Amino acid sequence: DIQMTQSPSSLSASVGDRVTITCRASQRISIYLNWYQQKPGRAPKLLIYAASSLQSGVPSRFSGSGSGTDFALTISSLQPEDFATYFCQQSYSTVWTFGQGTKVEIK
Amino acid sequence: QVQLVVSGGGVVQPGRSLRLSCAASGFTLSTYGLHWVRQAPGKGLEWVAVISSGGSNEYFADSVKGRFTIPRDNSKNTLYLQMNSLRAEDTAVYYCASQYSSGASWGALDVWGQGTTVTVSS
Numbered sequence: 001d002i003q004m005t006q007s008p009s010s011l012s013a014s015v016g017d018r019v020t021i022t023c024r025a026s027q028r029i030s031i032y033l034n035w036y037q038q039k040p041g042r043a044p045k046l047l048i049y050a051a052s053s054l055q056s057g058v059p060s061r062f063s064g065s066g067s068g069t070d071f072a073l074t075i076s077s078l079q080p081e082d083f084a085t086y087f088c089q090q091s092y093s094t095v096w097t098f099g100q101g102t103k104v105e106i107k
Numbered sequence: 108q109v110q111l112v113v114s115g116g117g118v119v120q121p122g123r124s125l126r127l128s129c130a131a132s133g134f135t136l137s138t139y140g141l142h143w144v145r146q147a148p149g150k151g152l153e154w155v156a157v158i159s160s161g162g163s164n165e166y167f168a169d170s171v172k173g174r175f176t177i178p179r180d181n182s183k184n185t186l187y188l189q190m191n192s193l194r195a196e197d198t199a200v201y202y203c204a205s206q207y208s209s210g211a212s213w214g215a216l217d218v219w220g221q222g223t224t225v226t227v228s229s
Contacts, residue, residue, distance in 0.1 A: 001169065032214055034210065034214065036216075043220065044202075044219060045219075046217040053209075053210065055217060056209065089154070089216075091214020094164075094166045095169075096154040096214065098151060
C-alpha cells in the first residue's frame with residue numbers, strides 16, 4: 001500500500017499566521033491527492049482535490065500544491081475557524097490511504 | 108439536499124457480526140463511488156472499502172479484507188457495511204462518503220455521512 005506521511009504532526013500558530021502542512025507519498029501518485037479538514041466530533045470536509053483545485057465553497061486562503069510524491073497545504077492567513085486537524089489522502093491506487101493528520105492549535 | 112445518513116452502530120462482542128447502513132437522499136447512490144472510512148478513538152482516518160459506481164468493483168483495506176463486505180440495495184438507495192468476525196481493533200466511528208461532484212474523478216470524497224460508533228468489546 002502507498003504510505004502517506006504528513007508533517008508536522010501538530011503545530012501551534014496565531015490568527016493571521018501563514019501555515020504550511022506537507023504530505024509525502026511513498027511512491028509517485030501524480031496529482032491524486034486530496035486534503036480534508038476535520039473538527040472534533042464532525043465528519044471530514046473536503047478542502048482541496050487533485051492536489052491544487054479548491055473545492056466549491058472553501059475560502060481562497062486555502063491552497064494546495066505539489067505532484068508526484070511531495071505535496072503541501074497552505075493556509076495564507078489563519079482564521080479562528082481553521083483550528084482543526086488536517087488530513088491528506090491519496091486516490092492513486094485501488095487501496096486508498098490517509099496521512100496520519102496534522103493538528104493545528106492556537107498559540 | 109444531498110445527504111448521507113449512517114446508522115447501525117453499537118456494542119458487539121468480539122467474533123460477532125454487525126451491519127451498518129448508509130442511506131442517501133438527494134442523489135442516486137448507484138451512480139457514484141461509495142466508500143467507508145473509519146476513525147478509532149483519538150486516531151486518524153483509515154480508509155476501509157469502496158464500491159465503484161455501477162458496483163462492478165470493490166476494494167478493501169488489508170485490515171478488513173475477507174471479513175467485511177459492502178452490499179448495496181439500489182431500491183432503497185442504501186449502502187451497507189457488513190462486518191463479520193469483529194475484533195477489538197475494529198472499534199471506531201464509521202463514516203460513509205461519496206465521490207459526488209467536481210473532484211469525484213480525482214477520488215475526492217465530498218459528501219460524508221455523520222458517522223456511527225462501533226465498539227467491539229466483551
